[in-house]
Amino acid sequence: MPDSKQYYIGIDVGGTSVKEGLFDEDGNLLGKVSVPTPSLAEEAGYAAVVSGIEELMGSVQQPILFVRGIGLALPCPVPASGNITLAANIKINAPELKEALESRCPHADVRYVNDANAAAMGELWRGSAKGHRSMVMVTIGTGLGGGVVVNGDVIDGAFGAGGEIGHMCVNPDETRVCGCGNKGCLEQYASATGVVSNYLHECEVRGVDPIELSGTSDSRAVFQACREGDEVAWAAVETMTDYLARGLQIISAVVDPEVYVLGGGASASADVYLDKLREKYAACALSVSAKTPIEVAELGNDAGIIGAAYVALRAAACEV
Amino acid sequence: MPDSKQYYIGIDVGGTSVKEGLFDEDGNLLGKVSVPTPSLAEEAGYAAVVSGIEELMGSVQQPILFVRGIGLALPCPVPASGNITLAANIKINAPELKEALESRCPHADVRYVNDANAAAMGELWRGSAKGHRSMVMVTIGTGLGGGVVVNGDVIDGAFGAGGEIGHMCVNPDETRVCGCGNKGCLEQYASATGVVSNYLHECEVRGVDPIELSGTSDSRAVFQACREGDEVAWAAVETMTDYLARGLQIISAVVDPEVYVLGGGASASADVYLDKLREKYAACALSVSAKTPIEVAELGNDAGIIGAAYVALRAAACEV
Structure with a gap:
């Protein structure tokens, strides 16, 4: 037809x-x-x-x-x-x-x-990565997902693990177990749940009472506390961006995309952490890839x- | 024509x-x-x-x-x-x-x-990865290089850093500087130079005299000492395989290749470390990718x- x-x-x-x-x-x-x-x-x-x-x-x-x-x-x-x-x-x-x-x-x-x-x-076709041939999407939600696009195609992976960037081990010294059964996954620090976990850990270390949270992945409350100048919440976001920048550093040394796109629920709070993330990524990336743009998703x-x-x-x- | x-x-x-x-x-x-x-x-x-x-x-x-x-x-x-x-x-x-x-x-x-x-x-066309659509080659020489193949094409990367797996940061606590200017690169532990460096570090920690080495990347001597039962040399290889397994774990969570191929000069000594590497990789990989084969290059x-x-x-x- x-x-x-x-x-x-x-x-x-x-x-x-x-x-x-x-x-x-x-x-x-x-x-x-x-x-x-x-x-x-x-x-x-x-x-x-x-x-x-x-x-x-x-x-x-x-x-x-x-x-x-x-x-x-x-x-x-x-x-x-x-x-x-x-x-x-x-x-x-x-x-x-x-x-x-x-x-x-x-x-x-x-x-x-x-x-x-x-x-x-989707973001490649109609969103923030429009016009690019390669990109990596980082979906920051309850978990941390990802999608790796090269030459216009997404990498499914031989066993379906392509883009499972939330489960890159970024901290072999971690003792807490991730949902996947491993320890030290990027998701444990940089997902919405990870941000809350970072925050509660900081509260414990500093002996302060946490703000009210609606659940274990209520990163929105933590980001809002940052906007209001809460130092403990900032420390949680520092941990998040430290690990996330390191994760992007690693991804660039493997597939070196033209652009990163941050999506998922927590990308709505990118005003809090995006500049910091960009700065930390630029500081740790291989020199040729240090200027890779990091953008926020458009398509929700x-x-x-x-x-x-x-x-x-x-x-x-x-x-x- | x-x-x-x-x-x-x-x-x-x-x-x-x-x-x-x-x-x-x-x-x-x-x-x-x-x-x-x-x-x-x-x-x-x-x-x-x-x-x-x-x-x-x-x-x-x-x-x-x-x-x-x-x-x-x-x-x-x-x-x-x-x-x-x-x-x-x-x-x-x-x-x-x-x-x-x-x-x-x-x-x-x-x-x-x-x-x-x-x-x-080359290994994809005529060597150990023949018949595969995706593979990651790990070239263990003076430095640690790599090549990432997906859908039959090698990933050059937007800025030329595709496959620069030797410069994934795998140890943010490292104080020594890598040739690239960063710290804690995989190359610092898992290249031929890295193996020698691991070994000299172990000798220093244990207060023993090192074996004779022909240079800073003479991993062959260290591997030979392993074959002869040298415990200090074994410790150096443990460090190498710990980091390399972790590196492959990360790569699988990004591109999830069908097979890994180890090349470069130090792949000639794979008899010393290959089983250990396979075992450690299987233990830390995401479950779906835990059986990805790790082979030795054929084409020299x-x-x-x-x-x-x-x-x-x-x-x-x-x-x-």
Whole structure:
């Protein structure tokens, strides 16, 4: 169907909702829907996702046959082979979901992509890294995720660990255990949870009472305390930026991207730590890479669907 | 000239010699020459390199017009843009050398590649990583170099620092300065020089006299002492493998390659440390990547010319 219109669907499967976006081949977002995440290991769940596509195509009054590609962003490691064996926080049967999508959209290729990697591709296509060929996205949320893009493609990794930068060991002397089972992961110091943990540790060391926090990853309260001049909160942010700068130093010595993009919930507080991070990175990076820009993401929660659609579009383009 | 034969030249510019190899499009090495490194910033030096190509093409009795691509491996950062601004240990005017080559070989595209990255591409094409799409080569010599290959292409990096894994900071508490000006680089512990340095440090701590060493990077003597049961030498190798395993752990969390390949002079002593390195890597890696194989390079000193020719061949193939 070379002359018909081509549409792409980006699906971002999260722990609480499944977001779906409809895009034309120029990357314009034509519509989006969101449903509470169903069990994605049974027919009813697959049908819920498929009906989102029907709704989106209906809204532009186009037949579902014009869907050329579907990108499926998943919160688990996605190896280059596409054989997903491990889903972290949700119940999902990826091959069956793929089959259900392909069955309803017979002209669409379905591509898996890790959710953090999808966000990176989104920022590359339409966000802060637009126009770049390589970039590394650092997603600072409850955990610390990442996406590494080189030559325009995101690196899934042979075993799905591409861009798992939150689990680079940056402190072999750490005694506390990370969620992954190792110790001293970057995530332990530079995620939202890490910032809170740094803060509570500082409070303990200094024998001061912590400010009120709404939870173990309420970095927003810590950043706000910084803005109000709280020295203990500043110390927590110093620790965060020390480790994060060191993490970026390491990443530059491996893939040397054109730009870094900070995303995730804690990127909304970048006003507190961005200058400091840039300064520390420049001071520790290899001289040739010392000027790599560090920017803040632009797409917010849409990065996942945008990037997933882009992965599908690139895959379709390569097959022509 | 679609029907004529196509030849590729790999040139590896080192501090002491320039090696040149002639390859057909199937990757067969048809001949090689080596000349002492001339000044590569003047006509006589360019002429010396060009005459090597003439000699090689003469040896197969083919016209120089059939040279379709030339890969030029250089001991300096090569940014993706090809704009080389920094040459480390040798005098070279890369654009003028390129011009001289293109002028003598009018049908050849000349491509620059960093020398360690060329070695990685060589091992991918014809060596230990044959058949893989992604790999990371760790070159353990006087320094510690590397090459990161993803989707069949080596990552030059936006600023030429792709694969500069010897300069990942793995010990922020280090007080001694690395050759690059930073402190705590992987190279300081896991290169041949690093192994000797680890060893002399252990001797000092333990108050024992060191064995006779032929120089500051004579890791061979230290490895030999290990084979003979020298406990101090073993301690030096423990330090080396601790840091190297940690370095590979980090690399897997960034690009997650299918395989690691150890090259460089010190890879000849892998019998001493390889099992230990594999064991330590498996213990600290993210679970999905814990089984990434770690192999020893196969091509020795030819890796550079083979990889440089492969870079040229891939570039020519992409243009067709």
